[in-house]
Amino acid sequence: DTAVSQTPKYLVTQMGNDKSIKCEQNLGHDTMYWYKQDSKKFLKIMFSYNNKELIINETVPNRFSPKSPDKAHLNLHINSLELGDSAVYFCASSQDPSGGVNEKLFFGSGTQLSVL
Amino acid sequence: GDSVTQMEGPVTLSEEAFLTINCTYTATGYPSLFWYVQYPGEGLQLLLKATKADDKGSNKGFEATYRKETTSFHLEKGSVQVSDSAVYFCALSRNTGKLIFGQGTTLQVKP
Numbered sequence: 001d002t003a004v005s006q007t008p009k010y011l012v013t014q015m016g017n018d019k020s021i022k023c024e025q026n027l028g029h030d031t032m033y034w035y036k037q038d039s040k041k042f043l044k045i046m047f048s049y050n051n052k053e054l055i056i057n058e059t060v061p062n063r064f065s066p067k068s069p070d071k072a073h074l075n076l077h078i079n080s081l082e083l084g085d086s087a088v089y090f091c092a093s094s095q096d097p098s099g100g101v102n103e104k105l106f107f108g109s110g111t112q113l114s115v116l
Numbered sequence: 117g118d119s120v121t122q123m124e125g126p127v128t129l130s131e132e133a134f135l136t137i138n139c140t141y142t143a144t145g146y147p148s149l150f151w152y153v154q155y156p157g158e159g160l161q162l163l164l165k166a167t168k169a170d171d172k173g174s175n176k177g178f179e180a181t182y183r184k185e186t187t188s189f190h191l192e193k194g195s196v197q198v199s200d201s202a203v204y205f206c207a208l209s210r211n212t213g214k215l216i217f218g219q220g221t222t223l224q225v226k227p
Contacts (some may be wrong), residue, residue, distance in 0.1 A: 004159065031213060041203060041220040043160075048213055056214055090159055094213065105152075105215065107159030 003027050006091045006108040013081055014116055021076045021111045023091030030095065031055075032074035033105065034066060037088040049074050078113075086115045118143040122206050122218035129196055129225050137191040137221045139180075139206035147208040149173075149182050149189040150215065154203040163191075163204070196225045 006023045013019055025032060033056075034046040048056040052068045063079045078085060091108040123138040141149065148167045152160040164173030169184035178193045189206060206218040 033213075041222075043205065043217040043220070045214050045216075050213075056212075058214075092159070096213070104162050104165075105160070107161070109157065109159045 004091055004093055004106050004108040006089075006111050008111060009109065010112050010114075012114045012116065015081055015083060017081050018077070018079045019081060019113070020078070021089055021091075021113075023074050023076070023108060025072055025091075025093040025106070027093055027095075027106060029093040029106070030071055031093060032068065032071070033092040033094075034074065034076050035090040035092060035107075037090060037110070039087070043090070047074075047076075081113075081115045083115050086113055088112050118147065118208060118210070118216050120206050120208055120216055120218035122204075122221050125203075125220075125222040127221060127223050129223070131198055131225055131227050132195045133225075135191070135193040135196045135200075135223070137204055137206075137223070139189045139191065139218060141187050141189065141206075141208050143187075143208055143210070145210075146184070147210050149180070150207040150209065151178070151180055151189070151191050152205040152207060152217075154205065154220070156202070160205060196223070198225045198227055201225045 004025045031050045033048040037043045046060045047066045049068045051071045065077045068074045088110045092105045094105045119142045150165045151163040153163045154160045164175040166173040166182035172181045180191045203220045205220045207215045
């Protein structure tokens with residue numbers, strides 16, 4: 001069983017479209033994250049949720065809206081896609097929202113979004 | 117603000133060579149430090165970590181020591197294998213659940 005799974009793996013779409021990426025974790029973790037990896041492989045946090053509540057929002061355009069229906073799922077909806085949104089988006093989860101000495105993130109395998 | 121800087125890649129080595137990937141950080145106080153590895157087509161996996169000065173993290177033959185005096189956390193391995201080919205990320209955290217990553221270093225190991 002995959003611990004953190006995200007779909008789709010690849011997403012190719014036109015500018016201006018709206019798309020969603022889904023993420024599910026079966027680890028029983030309370031905290032989930034979205035990270036964005038650009039073409040130079042630089043990774044940056046976008047959001048984190050703890051038990052369905054938003055706890056980190058890193059100056060992301062409001063075209064990006066995370067939704068957490070339950071603590072095992074964190075979906076990412078993107079409105080009015082732009083060329084600059086092309087990247088790999090990684091979902092992750094952890095047990096402890098405050099990090100702490102036992103902090104360990106489990107990552108999904110990524111969704112490669114290409115906006116044409 | 118906090119930041120992490122890694123050596124530029126790609127790093128290309130022959131099998132059984134010695135590996136060093138440099139990582140330095142800028143932060144006040146004592147953040148926790150991590151190395152994550154990303155194999156082709158996969159998500160990141162935690163490789164090792166250190167939570168206080170002079171701690172050494174180790175896993176799968178890789179080691180890194182938390183050096184407060186030089187604000188560094190260099191990754192080393194005595195003898196690399198082809199299967200170690202991946203992208204390596206240094207990261208720090210202030211125990212807020214937010215990881216700050218370096219730009220990643222691609223390692224290519226040739227037989």
